[in-house]
Amino acid sequence: MNSGELLERSLAYALGSVAxxxxxxxxxATPCxxxxxxxxxxxxDxxxxxxxEGLTGGRIGLFPGPAGRTDPVCDFRRRACALLGAWVALPGEERSVSVGDRPLDVRVMAATGAVEIAVHGWDVAQACGRPRPIPSALAAELLPVAxxxxxxxxxxxxxxxxxxxxPRAGASDRLVAFLGRDSFSGRGWSAFRE
Incomplete structure (x- = not known):
């Protein structure tokens, strides 16, 4: 599994949902x-x-930066492009990132980020009343990471x-179900935290 490719495919999917x-x-309302x-x-965002921050500075702070966003859709698109650019500019995948005071392999960070981005892309589409399954191949690769x-x-x-x-559920349904979402009825929305 190539973490950068997972990240890129998750961003592409989420960009389609944000559109x-x-x-x-x-x-x-959202599933969150x-x-x-x-x-x-x-x-x-x-x-x-x-x-x-992790890719460019080697460190992720434990608390988000100050808010100051004006257009969340535009902000997401801009940050997605910046993130992909930072991944491409990364000198090599053999690197760690500090999260607080703990080291994390940059590939694990990217794969974990890919799960979050894709699943929240699914949440965005649900909130917009336009359900979009996560592409099967992507969801199948993200489920073991999750x-x-x-x-x-x-x-x-x-x-x-x-x-x-x-038993016949597709990879997208299995991934979102593992994370507490019911793609068929919306059940689980009230219990979901993130």
Whole structure:
């Protein structure tokens, strides 16, 4: 698995979802219980900013920078381009990033960021009333990453309990269900934290 490629494909998918955001729709409900669509886009922007900070400075602060956003859709697009540029400019993938006082391999950071970006891209599309499954190949590659980085201690805090899926469920449905989302009924929205 190439972490940079996962990151690029997740960003492409999320950009397609963000393109669906109506100009006056930032107050819409999302699968993330505490956030409306504007809050979700701000969270995505913060995530991209943190990934960019890790790639360009080798360190991610524990708290987001000050708000000052005017157009969350435009901000997301701009940060997505900057993040991809930073990844391409990275001298090599054999590097670590400090998250607080702990080292993290840059490939793990990128793969984890890819999960967050793709799944929140799914959330954005749901909030816009235009469900878009995460592309199967991408979701199939992201699911093992999600299983590695989301533990039992995250349930009820950052993520709801996994939602059951039918045996014939596609990779997108399995990924979002693992992270507490029900792609068929919206069930689990109220319990989801991030």
């Amino acid at each position: 669906l955001v109506p100009r006056e729709g930032l107050g819409r 219980a505490r956030w409306d669509l504007g809050d979700l886009l701000a969270h995505l 913060d995530a991209l900013d943190a990934l960019h 299983r590695c980085v989301v533990g039992d201690e995250d349930r009820g805090v950052r993520f709801a309990e996994p939602v059951g899926v039918l």
